[in-house]
Amino acid sequence: MATVTAGVTRTRRPAHLLARPLHPLAWWLWALGLAVAASRTTNPLLLATIVAVATWVVFARRTDAPWARAFALYLAAGLAIVIVRVIFRVVFAGNQGTVVLVPLPEVSLPGAATGIALLGDVTAESVLAGVYDGLRLATMLICLGAANALANPRRLLRSMPAALHEVSTAVVVALSVFPQLAESFVRVRRARRLRPVAEKGRVAALRRIIVPVLEDALDRSLMLASSMDSRGYGRRGSRSVVLSRLTAGLLIAGLAGLCIGVYALLDATAPRYLATPMLLAGIAVGVAGLVLSGRSVHRSSYRPDRWRAAECVTAAAGLLAAVAVFATAQVDPVDLYPSLTPLSWPQLPWLALVGIVVALLPATWGQREATLLGIEATPARASRRCCGRSTASSRTSLAATSRAGWSPGGAIRATPHPASSPTPWVSWDRTRWRGSSPTPSRRNWPTAWNNSPYRRR
Amino acid sequence: MEQLAVPPQVMRRRVEEVLDLMGIARLRRRALRTLSGGEQQRVALGAVLTSSPRILVLDEPTSALDPAAAEDALSAVLRLVHDLGATVLAAEHRLERVVEYADRLVVVHEQRVRDGKPAELLRDAPLAPPVVELGRLVGWDPLPLSVRDARRAAGALRSTLAGVPARVAPVVPGDVRDGLLARGVVVAYGDAVAVRDVDFAAAPGEVVALMGRNGSGKSSLLWALQGAGPRRAGSVSVAGRDPANVSRPEAASLVSLVPQQATDLLYCDSVAAECAAADRGARAVPGATRVLLDRLVGGPGIDDGVHHRDLSEGQRLALALAVQLSGRPRVLLLDEPTRGLDYTAKARLAGQVADLAAAGMAVVVATHDVEFVAHTASRVVVLAEGEVVTAAPTQEALAGSPVFAPQVAKVLAPLPWLTVGQVAGALNGTGVAHG
Numbered sequence A: 001m002a003t004v005t006a007g008v009t010r011t012r013r014p015a016h017l018l019a020r021p022l023h024p025l026a027w028w029l030w031a032l033g034l035a036v037a038a039s040r041t042t043n044p045l046l047l048a049t050i051v052a053v054a055t056w057v058v059f060a061r062r063t064d065a066p067w068a069r070a071f072a073l074y075l076a077a078g079l080a081i082v083i084v085r086v087i088f089r090v091v092f093a094g095n096q097g098t099v100v101l102v103p104l105p106e107v108s109l110p111g112a113a114t115g116i117a118l119l120g121d122v123t124a125e126s127v128l129a130g131v132y133d134g135l136r137l138a139t140m141l142i143c144l145g146a147a148n149a150l151a152n153p154r155r156l157l158r159s160m161p162a163a164l165h166e167v168s169t170a171v172v173v174a175l176s177v178f179p180q181l182a183e184s185f186v187r188v189r190r191a192r193r194l195r196p197v198a199e200k201g202r203v204a205a206l207r208r209i210i211v212p213v214l215e216d217a218l219d220r221s222l223m224l225a226s227s228m229d230s231r232g233y234g235r236r237g238s239r240s241v242v243l244s245r246l247t248a249g250l251l252i253a254g255l256a257g258l259c260i261g262v263y264a265l266l267d268a269t270a271p272r273y274l275a276t277p278m279l280l281a282g283i284a285v286g287v288a289g290l291v292l293s294g295r296s297v298h299r300s301s302y303r304p305d306r307w308r309a310a311e312c313v314t315a316a317a318g319l320l321a322a323v324a325v326f327a328t329a330q331v332d333p334v335d336l337y338p339s340l341t342p343l344s345w346p347q348l349p350w351l352a353l354v355g356i357v358v359a360l361l362p363a364t365w366g367q368r369e370a371t372l373l374g375i376e377a378t379p380a381r382a383s384r385r386c387c388g389r390s391t392a393s394s395r396t397s398l399a400a401t402s403r404a405g406w407s408p409g410g411a412i413r414a415t416p417h418p419a420s421s422p423t424p425w426v427s428w429d430r431t432r433w434r435g436s437s438p439t440p441s442r443r444n445w446p447t448a449w450n451n452s453p454y455r456r457r
Numbered sequence B: 001m002e003q004l005a006v007p008p009q010v011m012r013r014r015v016e017e018v019l020d021l022m023g024i025a026r027l028r029r030r031a032l033r034t035l036s037g038g039e040q041q042r043v044a045l046g047a048v049l050t051s052s053p054r055i056l057v058l059d060e061p062t063s064a065l066d067p068a069a070a071e072d073a074l075s076a077v078l079r080l081v082h083d084l085g086a087t088v089l090a091a092e093h094r095l096e097r098v099v100e101y102a103d104r105l106v107v108v109h110e111q112r113v114r115d116g117k118p119a120e121l122l123r124d125a126p127l128a129p130p131v132v133e134l135g136r137l138v139g140w141d142p143l144p145l146s147v148r149d150a151r152r153a154a155g156a157l158r159s160t161l162a163g164v165p166a167r168v169a170p171v172v173p174g175d176v177r178d179g180l181l182a183r184g185v186v187v188a189y190g191d192a193v194a195v196r197d198v199d200f201a202a203a204p205g206e207v208v209a210l211m212g213r214n215g216s217g218k219s220s221l222l223w224a225l226q227g228a229g230p231r232r233a234g235s236v237s238v239a240g241r242d243p244a245n246v247s248r249p250e251a252a253s254l255v256s257l258v259p260q261q262a263t264d265l266l267y268c269d270s271v272a273a274e275c276a277a278a279d280r281g282a283r284a285v286p287g288a289t290r291v292l293l294d295r296l297v298g299g300p301g302i303d304d305g306v307h308h309r310d311l312s313e314g315q316r317l318a319l320a321l322a323v324q325l326s327g328r329p330r331v332l333l334l335d336e337p338t339r340g341l342d343y344t345a346k347a348r349l350a351g352q353v354a355d356l357a358a359a360g361m362a363v364v365v366a367t368h369d370v371e372f373v374a375h376t377a378s379r380v381v382v383l384a385e386g387e388v389v390t391a392a393p394t395q396e397a398l399a400g401s402p403v404f405a406p407q408v409a410k411v412l413a414p415l416p417w418l419t420v421g422q423v424a425g426a427l428n429g430t431g432v433a434h435g
Helices: A024-039 A044-061 A071-092 A124-150 A153-158 A162-192 A202-230 A241-266 A276-294 A309-331 A350-358 A361-372 A379-388 A391-406 A445-451 B008-021 B037-049 B067-084 B095-101 B130-138 B147-153 B155-162 B218-226 B248-254 B271-282 B288-297 B313-325 B343-358 B370-376 B394-399 B407-412 B420-427
Strands: A100-102 A106-108 A117-119 B055-059 B087-091 B105-109 B112-116 B180-189 B192-202 B207-211 B233-238 B255-258 B331-335 B362-366 B379-384 B387-393
Touching: A024 A044, A024 A124, A024 A153, A024 A309, A024 A350, A044 A071, A044 A124, A044 A309, A044 A350, A044 A361, A071 A117, A071 A124, A100 A124, A162 A202, A241 A276, A309 A350, A309 A361, B008 B037, B037 B067, B055 B067, B067 B087, B067 B095, B095 B130, B130 B147, B130 B407, B130 B420, B147 B155, B147 B407, B155 B407, B155 B420, B180 B218, B192 B218, B192 B233, B192 B362, B192 B379, B192 B387, B207 B218, B207 B343, B207 B370, B218 B233, B218 B255, B218 B331, B218 B362, B248 B255, B248 B271, B255 B313, B271 B288, B271 B313, B288 B313, B313 B343, B343 B362, B343 B370, B362 B370, B370 B394, B370 B407, B379 B394, B387 B394, B407 B420
Parallel strands: B055 B087, B207 B362, B207 B379, B255 B331, B331 B362
Antiparallel strands: A106 A117, B105 B112, B180 B192, B180 B233, B379 B387
């Protein structure tokens, strides 16, 4: 296994295999490809495969950045969607079907709501329909979550075309101001506790917080503005009014065309002439607008994210999944929408399956990069990689985590020991061990837990 | 540089060069918010340098930094001046840190601007670092600007003073049970322990200075003592009661804290409204806070209708102080009160603190400002990594320390004098110095 220290390995590597964060756009294309594939099927086997693929890749490739840690939230949200969907089906959707799971009385609403019936027998068909529908939506959400976890939002904004540069600068500034605002909010709220309350009531309390926070924000923004000004932001090339109006018009028209095109492409019932032609036209007009307005912005870009083989592979893998599902829809549409009446076990269309599994490629590609090269970008990444590198070790750590969580002796203490204790072992609750003496193998748990990628940081 | 459309290759090269020049290459992937003050200052300098300016204008480059970080930032600036021939124009309150490096000094005082060599201008400038004041007192010529120059000149002074016993006017603290008494205080945020099992006491009439580098737990300790901050273990008692367990007005009558950002306390749109709100909150006689404020600023210098943002730093601090004193607390905690204050404001603050202590209040000041501590504190507690490293009378704690010694102590080492006032007292033959 390659060392994680900052030593540079001497052997020459092809440049495209060096470990580096991929272009954020590649991750978005990959994830959108998967999401599109998910949108065209309700087959739970395929959807589950997509979720598994997305999750696998995220766990293999994500960094320790805060946005990467939010992926678990997306998974939870997906689960919630499925549950809510099923509940709605059971309560409102007047259960059809013949296979009754739970017999329930039907309640007809009186008065203005006549004709609406609640509950009724819970049938396998309606529950399954809810699950399929919810799963589709959840899968799309999880795909977007994966993109969010894998792509650095700042770098994504940086790779915006020059025309959108001012907008993206504003967004970057807003992003960096937000934590500052939160920080000053916390500070002022803390300070509020130092002063005895003069006025009771919510409005007064709110005012005591909002006024200093806003003052602080205003101060900081003025300072930021002057410092950005002194560093050359906001320089404008000469641009005539007509030209800027033209570019704005082109951009908006292109965006509208793009939206209509994408909608028509994804909605099978929309007229076909709105789909691909509209999409292409929208793209063309939009690109024209971007090029035109980009010409008047004079700036260069520091260490731009380059689009190379790895990016191509990643984007292509995601898009291939979408293409495979579309192709299956031509060949064999029944398997994509498994029949509910009569109930049947969903079949697995092999073409779509292969396409989706190909989307796993970015995960293995990343692993290969990591093992080939000893250098890591940051220590945090390195510590994550060194346990995520081999599947065997991550599996043991997973096992360790689950055992640690469930066995009576292995609970982790909520109020930890002083942080600087040299071994994580010390921070375990020893009092709980008294009943059973820990075996040597159990002694290793804390270390495994410490290295596990599932550990909260 | 992206904004200035510098070509990518040039940009890449300059960035790497600047990283090396400022010695910040190892920081390149850290988030800005996780850097220490000195490191942030270096990074800011580096960011400006990438566009290779000829002249650098620095606005108080060291005033918010602890002594070590200030050294760090200043050495970076000096390197630019010496190696690259950059011109540096710096505005700075903390003269004792920068004046020895300056080639020229511009003094703006009472709408007059004077420009000249530092050694000449400082002879009668309204503000001067302690080493210069010592030089003026003893009449050294040329006036020394650095501790090194002063030590060379101070041989005779040292032998004169060696015969004089260095006694400080004894502070007679009251009964510590009426002041602040804390035992085994632990403050922890998640896994990180900020304060580790600290015992702390401040008797009425005593001024205790809390020192230590950034992140050593000073603020956490103060907040825990006040009762508004988290405290995981230990006990705090002010006159027998724990401020964390009583109502807010009652806590305000026991102990008050002025936080680092004093403006966080102020939310009304005029000084008068602020004072009135403080009176109501503390259930004091209307006008009591205003009287306090006038006493703090030495006369009715502040207009009632002024917004607190239009006040000077020193006045704003006085307002926050008055607001916090309106509850007539037994213990006053100050977190970095000297930040952003000039010499005059600082001297006034020292006077205010001394008055409060003389009136029987226990005052705890967390600060980096060694000179301020030498002037005001009777006892010094040094924290490191949340533990008490030193707890001793000021003279003992500061005079022997390489980091915390004030300039006068450095000049006169190994003699234990700390301030120019003490030396003056000794030379006048009184033998007893007035802090």
